[in-house]
Amino acid sequence: MEQIECFGKINRFLRVGPRRQDGFHEIFTVFQSISLRDSLTLELTDQSGIVLTVSDPSVPSNKENLAWKACESFMNQIDYSGGASIHIEKRIPPGGGLGGGSSDAAGTLLLLNRMLNNPLSRNELKKIARDLGSDVPFFLVGGSAVGTGRGEQVEPLPDSNPFSFLAVFPNIPFSTEKMYSLLDRDENYPAPKQMSTREIQALLVQQSDGLENSFDRIVSKISGKVADVMQGIRREGFPVMLSGSGSTFLVFEGPYSLEKISNKLPAGWQSMKLRSMTRQEALGEFIF
Structure with missing residues (x-):
């Protein structure tokens, strides 16, 4: 069993453009990691399947949860025959624009990759993250970063002055x-x-x-x-x-x-x- 701290984010700068033909909006944003965090604990199991528990009853603990989806996508990618038990201790308010669900998903990917001896490359993790949601790729980068496209194209920046x-x-x-x-x-x-x-x-x-x-x-x-x-x-x-x-x-x-x-x-x-x-x-x- 291992644990990862999943920090939230703010958009220090966010410009949203018109809706694209694919239904998404083109954006230009500056992401910033913040001190508010969830704690995610993960244990690999011999039995296939995913068991997810969440401290906040308002947050889904099934396939609607991004951490569940991240775990499922990762295991499918490497044809993993076992399963996982995940617990999320929520501190980031859901639906508040602070990226809690996306951070939990990215944390799941990072923790699984380490626990299974890094079977996926950085680019493979990014691909899964992009498929999960527009904000998820940022949480593989952290700190300060620029987001373009629908937000999934992320380029790291030098750390900003603390504030x-x-x-x-x-x-x-x-x-x-x-x-x-x-x-x-x-x-x-x-x-x-x-x-x-x-x-x-x-x-x-x-x-x-x-x-x-x-x-x-x-x-x-x-x-x-x-x-x-x-x-x-x-x-x-x-x-x-x-x-x-x-x-x-x-x-x-x-x-x-x-x-x-x-x-x-x-x-x-x-x-x-x-x-x-x-x-x-x-x-x-x-x-x-």
């Missing part, structure tokens, strides 16, 4: 499908503009400055309350942006402590102070 932020979890769910649909209705919405390496490096050095998320422009069309709270925090002098398509949003360092912002949030909303992670911190011995 802290507040992740806010409203009790108001946002439908990812609805968020993309609202962007699609904007006929004037441009294709995502690529950035040079120099521009990206400048963004990372600036930390909170220059942050962008295409979904920020349509928050008010989903929830006036979330939009009002985000705008109120901006007026206090803090950079604010959605995490992915929301409803989780991120508050970066400003004129006073993030803890004071946390104390001003509406009743029932949760928040957590987090920090960025280097590639070494996020992947450790699993860097390849």
Whole structure:
């Protein structure tokens, strides 16, 4: 039995373009590993099949779970005759745009590969990750990275300067499908503009400055309350942006402590102070 820590992510920068013919959207994003993590324990078994348990009952523990799919895809790839027992201790809120499910899937691939003496190459693992989901390939890279295509084309960047932020979890769910649909209705919405390496490096050095998320422009069309709270925090002098398509949003360092912002949030909303992670911190011995 072995364990891997599966760290979450934020998109420090996210430009979403029009829907492609294949149904996906072209994006340009800067991924960043963060300190919030799930813990995944895996044990190989002689009997075929996958047994998955999850500490959070709201998260599926069957074939709908990306970690299950990752395990199944890996074993099919190498014609493994045995099975696996997996347990996920969830700390990353599901559906919050922090990549918990995708990170668990990538962690499953990395852990299986090591436990079975590395039968798959780096490129073979990437291929499985791309087939599992747009965010999964990033978690094989960790740290800071650029994502293009639908997000599955990932290029590592040098680690950014360390920074802290507040992740806010409203009790108001946002439908990812609805968020993309609202962007699609904007006929004037441009294709995502690529950035040079120099521009990206400048963004990372600036930390909170220059942050962008295409979904920020349509928050008010989903929830006036979330939009009002985000705008109120901006007026206090803090950079604010959605995490992915929301409803989780991120508050970066400003004129006073993030803890004071946390104390001003509406009743029932949760928040957590987090920090960025280097590639070494996020992947450790699993860097390849």
